[in-house]
Amino acid sequence: MAQLNPRITADVIDANEFPELSQQFNVMGVPKTVINGVEELVGAQPESRVMAAIRAALSQQKGTDA
């Protein structure tokens, strides 16, 4: 995804090396994906679910920007 658009940044985080970050997002299972710090997905999810979560995260942000 990060290859498609420079506005997209993707981080792969070792949950064990970053216990504080893992705790902040309450990581109980891996892989866990956090989108803009607001939407969360646990496990491998189909593309449509990931995109739905991305849309939800972006619209939440638009809401707070306005």
Added chain:
Amino acid sequence: MPFLSEADQDQLKEIFSKQMQRSVRLRVLSKPTSKLYIPGQQPCATCSEAEPFARELAALTDKLEVVVHDVQAEPLLAQQYGTDGTLPIILVEPVSEEGAEAAASETGGAMRFVGLPAGYEFSTLVADIVDVSSGTVALSQQTQDELRGLDQDLHLQVFVTPT
């Protein structure tokens, strides 16, 4: 001692020579290891390994180049990539044809690894190098179009454990 065994090196050479197209830059952001203990300042755990690790990979193909930055000497860069120097950062970036700074709009963004991508994450690093090099994207056309058209920042954080 090298990080990769001879057998692994041979396998990687084959993967890189068969699957890489464009050149890829590994940008290493690290902090030199200090022999001096400075109170309140965290030493960087794997910084001293990051550069030789990247260089060892780059030695396996002529399509990989390595650029190393000292985050203490370049605080702006450290800020841009969100590091305080306690862990090395390795960026996997496409290199444009001219050899100049890649225009992100045409070649895409970079992958960032925080900490040394050894162990389980190593296969992800190799896969990312190949994907950035070949421009391979495993997403449907519809998803790709939607993401290309994004006008907001999107930050994905994927938590994994090396098992």
